Amino acid sequence: MDERTVNALGLLPNYLAQHVLLSLVAIGLGILIGLPLAVAATRHRGLRLAALAAASLVQTIPGLALLALFYPLLLGLSALTQSTIGIGLPALGFLPSVMALTLYALLPVLRNAIAGLAGVDPAVIEAADAVGMTPAQRLVQVEAPLAAPVVMAGIRTAAVWTIGAATLSTSVGQTSLGNYIFSGLQTENWIFVLFGCVIAALLALAVDQLLGLIEAGVTRRDRARIQAGLAGIVIGGGIALTPLALGAQHTYLVGAKNFSEQFILAELISERLVREGATAERRQGLGSAIAFRALASSDIDVYVDYSGTLWTNVMERRDSPERQAMLDELTRWMADRYKVQVLGALGFENAYALAMKRERAAELGVHSIEDLARLAPKLSFGTDLEFLSRPEWSALKGAYALNFAEERSYNPTFMYRALRTGDVDVISAFSSDGRIAADGLELLADPKHAIPSYDAVLLISPRRANDELILRALEPLIGAITPERMQEANFMVDRDTNKVSPREAARFLARSADTPVR
């Protein structure tokens, strides 16, 4: 079997368990909130209009945006609970995912329950009153059973939507089947992408069939069907969730931002933690700002960030000191301000740099950003998704008065491709990227030092600061990864042919880290 398929299968128990747990809780909450709300809504017209309008509005927000919105909301709430009752809320992972998905599941449940209850023949309702039922007895004995088929159809829709949308929760640090899709898209591992899609679709289909069985049972008042459907869900759910019950002790959460180097380093860190006897779980595909906040609030335990990024974005400094001075200041500041431990620099830099194709640069006579500034109004600029909103771009723009004809943002993989095909002339590259050498790119000099240095540093959460196992597992990595090795590892994952998985690339790095170069 193909190595990537084996990898994918190995990850399946955990991904599936997390996905099932997340979907189950969200659908369950959707039902728990939706049904009473629907009952209240059928009794009060104003509430009905308001509830349906609100639920429909939520439905128009793209799933990814809904998940993203819960992150700042929970951060704010967490600060509030921290200051009032001394307990913070996790702003990343399970909680925001469940909240967003519950809102998603709510509309079909609510809409169908309202329609089902409104569809009960008024003569039958009057009959229920006339034989002497109280409103509660009428609801349980008459309205609920008669509305049940329509309500079940709504629950079915909610389940299919939720299972699909749950793949997006990967982006706020909740492991799900989406991990295959996000990391596969990033590393162009199409087997992973396909695997994630197929498993999520199969899961949705299976649940849909089982709920369909229950729905048919409810419609035909056939107990056997209802019981068979329920048994299928309980047994299937139980099997899918077993890995969670078995694991979960001493789990270290390893974060990664959304590019290949981060995936490789997360694999490397995880592997070393596992070798020291811990369980490691990955939280991949985090946005740059989200990753640090997640670490500071101990939602993740360890990840790799870059000194210049932290310097400008977190410390909000605009000066650019010499490399070692920056590291020392960063280490001190992180400990004072956030109790975050900077374990040390890995040995390579991943700086933001502007890159052009070598022949195009020669043709235009551009070798530094100063040269580029003169021609920029005729050139188009491709960036990753966040560069244009980062302070580094403001600094560059300010220092060189850069003004491009066009600015376009891409997923990093597609950004390199756009440069190759000539769709853009200049890109915001990462200096550790293997594609710089492989694609024959020239990094433009920064004579005014507008961009600070970007040493890769290992950050440890306040919760795990000075944790012995972490120290034992990760201290050997300090200073052990050369820029060349990192570029090589990145290229193994990013190249178009003969790609390997981030895990394979991490093994390659581990072999070189075990024989320190310094």
Added chain:
Amino acid sequence: MAALIELDKVSKSFDGGHTLAVSEATLDVEAGQLIALVGASGSGKTTTLKFINRLVEPDSGMVRIEGEPVDAGDAAELRRRIGYVFQGIGLFPHMSVGENIAITPELLGWPRAEIAARVNELLDLVELPQNYASRSPSELSGGQQQRVAVARAIAARPKIVLMDEPFGALDPITRDSVRSSYQYLHGRLGLTTIMVTHDVQEAVLLADRIAVMSAGRILAYDTPRALLSNGAQGDVANLMAMPKRQAERIQALTNAEPQEDAHG
């Protein structure tokens, strides 16, 4: 003897007081009687009926049963003591015939064995086979469904039964059969029945007394004989003229010599 059911100047408006669906209706019903409320559609007869078990709460006036105001206690408890048969039959489609009949005794918390025995007894009483208990109402004919509805209404041994055009949806032959069965039960069980109908002939044949309603008012309340006699005037006379004319026509046909039939 005081009346079992008293309506005392009861009024109701469904549009905030612009028009009155029922206007100061006053009616005394003595125990054991079968009363018919007749009148055109929209005359307020169904609303008047629903005052008695509080399916409609009056805006003003007072309804008493055995001297007690009906709104003194809980509405659900009141309704469990009063049988009700619907215009559209109104059986619960998701329950079996037996479960439908058992519903009020269940709500009253009768012992299980007693309820089962009562269901069988009632199926006999309304002349349905006992194995119908497990059937769904939809498997029954209209007449059979209406018999189940009657059984359900009297299941918890109420003294009072309210009927809202109970036989209106049935074909003439079935209607006559269910009607006779009910008349028999009414007498045998000592029920007090108030029945809404737009069929004046039905009212004349069944009722001890008839209340004639028009535009929310009770125009007359008397025995069929008195209403049919020539003392009645206006709307009442017009309404009562119908069965009279029909009876005279049938009389004339049965007395005449058969002419065509000789060749048939």
